Amino acid sequence: MKHTLSVLVENKPGVLSRVAGLFSRRGFNIDSLAVGVTENPDVSRMTITVDGKEHPIEQVTKQLHKLINVIKITDLDPVNTVARELALIKVKSDAGSRGEIMQIAEIFRANILDVARNTMVLEITGTTEKIDALLQLLAPQGVVEIVRTGRIAIERGAK
Amino acid sequence: MLLKGSEAIVRALADEGVRDIFGLPGGVVIPLYDALYESKINHYLVRHEQAAAHAADGYARATGRTGVCIATSGPGATNLVTGIANAYMDSTPMVAITGQVRSGLIGTDGFQEADITGITQPIVKHSYLIKDPNDIPRIFREAFYIAASGRPGPVVIDIPVDMQLAEIDYQRPERVNLPGYKPTLKGNRKQVKAAAKLIVAAERPVIYAGGGVVSSGAEKELRQLAKLVQAPVTTTLMGLGTFPETDRLSLGMLGMHGTGYANYAVTHSDLLVAVGARFDDRVTGKLATFAREAKKIHIDLDPAEISKNVAIDVPIVGDARNVLRDLIAEIKKLKPSKQRTRPWLKQIDDWKQSHPLTYKELKRDIMPQFVVEEIYRVTRGKAVIVTEVGQNQMWAALFYQHTKGRNFISSGGLVTMGFGFPASIGAKVGRPRDIVIDIAGDGSFQMNIQELATAVNYEIPVIVAILNNGYLGMVRQWQELFWNKRYSETCIDCQPDFARLAEAYGALGITVTDKKDVAEALETAIAAKRPAVLDFRVRREENVFPMVPAGKSITEMIGGQK
Known part of the structure; x- marks a missing residue:
């Protein structure tokens, strides 16, 4: 099962490298990692997705906790969590296919950011599954490049 | 109080109760060494930075107080790496201070520049690169707190030379504020x-x-x-x-x-x-x-x-x-x-x-286990025993009756050859009244043998008892038992005359080839009250038993039955 870890860290130089280094040293694979500042400028949040089947999630979180700059780790419960990812997709297009791509984009509520003679760039926000589904539909057109942010997530409700 | 950065460091060390430091200077720590020049802190000049880290480690294990070592940037710092890794694996409280090129030069591959906080990241409890001299008081306070509290471990502080020269207002922070570090001390x-x-x-x-x-x-x-x-x-x-x-x-x-x-x-x-x-x-x-x-x-x-x-x-x-x-x-x-x-x-x-612990006694040949037993007998079990790595380490563990914590100091996790001798120097500095004996192998001892100069220089009377078999003995043992006696690159019988080498450094050196002379050599070394090297020529192909082959159940032992 995929776990989404929401990790609060001190906003200090080298913290990202310490976290990333820990994963590689202990042999844990990171599926995705997103970092940004929080409402408190001294604190950053890392959202890390890892495969719990490959690595005992308890060992991952305990090792993370040992880093002095890591303040708090939450293994987000998928039921009580809203998760999103953003992707930029460059897809081949010409006069013939442009219309179909625009239709697909509309269904997925993707934005079209750029239209060139032979390509288009789409922006989509959604769950990982939704982005995967869009990519599948676009595949026959020829996907040139994909840039994904990795998952970010927040708990529902007041907490 | 206005102080230069380097003076603030020395002041911070004093505020942390540091009495003894092991190190070796270089270009970018000259300001720090200048501040140490008139300080009350004792600095022990080693002959290789690796020994500074091991000495600080041995000091910490023998006393329970945080060990401190200093090295310059680049090669000085990288020479500490083995010692830092060793301290990390064995959870020793240590603060390693390294000089760094001036902050404006960082990242340009400057003269003697090495990214030591990067290099040591997987082997430290925490590390700091000082980028603002005003952080010196806080960082030193935190570093000593982190090193010694919770599960202890090494902390690296990397200090660019311009930080040592800047003037700051030194105030020791009353408390540390580490929101992500709260060890659980009380059991549920x-x-x-x-x-x-x-x-x-x-x-x-x-x-x-x-x-x-x-x-x-x-x-x-x-x-x-x-x-x-x-x-x-x-x-x-x-x-x-x-x-x-x-x-x-x-x-x-x-x-x-x-x-x-x-x-x-x-x-x-x-x-x-x-x-x-x-x-x-x-x-x-x-x-x-x-x-x-x-x-x-x-x-x-x-x-x-x-x-x-x-x-x-x-x-x-x-x-x-x-x-x-x-x-x-x-x-x-x-x-x-x-x-x-x-x-x-x-x-x-x-x-x-x-299944007693036992070995075959011979009439005149010295058995390595016998030397260890004699050390126990002569010191009445009261010595601080430090070990090198390999067979000597295991014989010291098995054939000496250990009765007190902090009286047995050995590289347990990283298992570092060359650890024992500098660690014994550190232990003796920390506990000058106790007899400190490094039970050594001829291979390990040669990895930091240059520290004889340090021991003689500061009159630190440690005793090195070499169980000399002319082999990298533990590897040879594996080759004998599991690799059909193909002794690939484990014979090191081309070696110096250790006793004469010790004498050349100004230490006491004794060669012992007969069993009956073992006790006397030990007594002579203890009475001499100066650094001593005892070269015990032991039976060459003796093995450590019992032994569980790698990956087997611990009851599947070779040897050790009556």
């Missing part, structure tokens, strides 16, 4: 109660104690617990001495080179109580068969050690001394029976009879 009550219940109900309990008992100072409590429920105690290499091996309840060391009776006891136990130990692969052997009839209680300060290698039934996160105190109180409430384990102790006595 419910868990302690659950553990107490298991312990009083157990019929075949074994206590398995490690280095955590040493660092938390829980020896007294460990002994109380063992006596209270009449449970036998086995220790890891790091835990040697925490339970007196002269006691009937002692099983000695367990694991790959553990005693037969310790390995049998653990394997047949119905309850294993691990205290400050981490189920290392050299201890457990094949995991699937390790103590599989036993429920397991694990007391450890580091939550990440719980169930890392072996599934635990009752984990208790906390400082060993705190937890053992609470546990003893709980057990007393349950009025434990001292009779319950009688048949178990009888069984263990039988194993001690059938």
Whole structure:
């Protein structure tokens, strides 16, 4: 099962490298990692997705906790969590296919950011599954490049 | 108070109670060394930075106080790396100070530049690169706090030379503010109660104690617990001495080179109580068969050690001394029976009879085990024993009766050749009144032999007892047992005359080739009160037994039967 870890860290130089280094040293694979500042400028949040089947999630979180700059780790419960990812997709297009791509984009509520003679760039926000589904539909057109942010997530409700 | 950065560092060290430092200067730490010039802190100039780190490590283990070492940027700093890794693996409190090129030059591949905080990242408890000289007071305060508290470990502070020259207002922060660092020291009550219940109900309990008992100072409590429920105690290499091996309840060391009776006891136990130990692969052997009839209680300060290698039934996160105190109180409430384990102790006595620690004595040849026994006899077991790595280390662990924590200092996790001699120098600096003996191999000793100059320079009377067999003996032993005696690159009998080399440095040197002269050489060295090297020419192809081949169950021992 995929776990989404929401990790609060001190906003200090080298913290990202310490976290990333820990994963590689202990042999844990990171599926995705997103970092940004929080409402408190001294604190950053890392959202890390890892495969719990490959690595005992308890060992991952305990090792993370040992880093002095890591303040708090939450293994987000998928039921009580809203998760999103953003992707930029460059897809081949010409006069013939442009219309179909625009239709697909509309269904997925993707934005079209750029239209060139032979390509288009789409922006989509959604769950990982939704982005995967869009990519599948676009595949026959020829996907040139994909840039994904990795998952970010927040708990529902007041907490 | 306005101070130069370098003066602030020395002031901060003094404020942390540092009395002794090991190091070697270089370009970018000249300001720091200038500030040390008139300081009351004793600085010991080593001949290689690796020795500075090991000396600080040995000092910390012998005294319980945080060890401090200094090196310059680039190669000075990278020479510390082995010593830092060693301290990390064995959880030694250490602060390593490295110079760095001036801040404006960082990242340009400047003269003697190395990214030491990057290089050491996986082997430190924490590290700092000082980018603002005003951070010096806070960072030093934090570094010493982090190194010594919780599960101890090394902290690196990298200081660009311009930070040492800048002027700052020095105020020692009253407290540290580390929101992400709050070690759990007190054990959970419910868990302690659950553990107490298991312990009083157990019929075949074994206590398995490690280095955590040493660092938390829980020896007294460990002994109380063992006596209270009449449970036998086995220790890891790091835990040697925490339970007196002269006691009937002692099983000695367990694991790959553990005693037969310790390995049998653990394997047949119905309850294993691990205290400050981490189920290392050299201890457990094949995991699937390790103590599989036993429920397991694990007391450890580091939550990440719980169930890392072996599934635990009752984990208790906390400082060993705190937890053992609470546990003893709980057990007393349950009025434990001292009779319950009688048949178990009888069984263990039988194993001690059938699987004694032994070796074949020869008429004149010196057996390495005999030298270790003589060291025990001559020092009446009161010496601080430091070891190198390999066969010498295991013989020192097995054939000396360890009775006190902090009196056995050995590289347990990283297993670093060259550790023992500089570590013994550190130990002797920290505990000048005790006899300090480095039980060495001829291979390991040569890895930091240059420190003879340091020992002579500062008149640090450590004794190096080389069990000289002209081999990288432990590897040779594996080659003999598992590689068809193909001694590939393990014969090192082209070696210096160690006694004459010692004399050349200004130390005492004695070569011993006959068994009857062993004790006298030891007594002479102890009486000389100066650094001494005793070159014991031991039987060359002697092996360490018992031995569990790698990956086997710990009862599948070679040797050690009557």
